[in-house]
Amino acid sequence: MTVEQLIEALRKLPHQAVVLFEGDAGYSLVSGLSLIENENGMPDEVILFPSMEGD
Numbered sequence: 763m764t765v766e767q768l769i770e771a772l773r774k775l776p777h778q779a780v781v782l783f784e785g786d787a788g789y790s791l792v793s794g795l796s797l798i799e800n801e802n803g804m805p806d807e808v809i810l811f812p813s814m815e816g817d
Contacts, residue, residue, distance in 0.1 A: 794810075
């Protein structure tokens with residue numbers, strides 16, 4: 763999924779909804795993101811970080 767596809771999908775959802783990340787241990791709120799800029803023709807990558815609250 764590209765950032766453009768993600769944004770388009772999110773626009774269709776209720777604006778007050780929270781974003782969750784599904785992992786092996788269950789669900790966590792998404793607390794941030796990071797951009798990894800790649801070279802050599804590889805696409806850049808966006809990494810979503812789960813909230814560590816409650817862990």
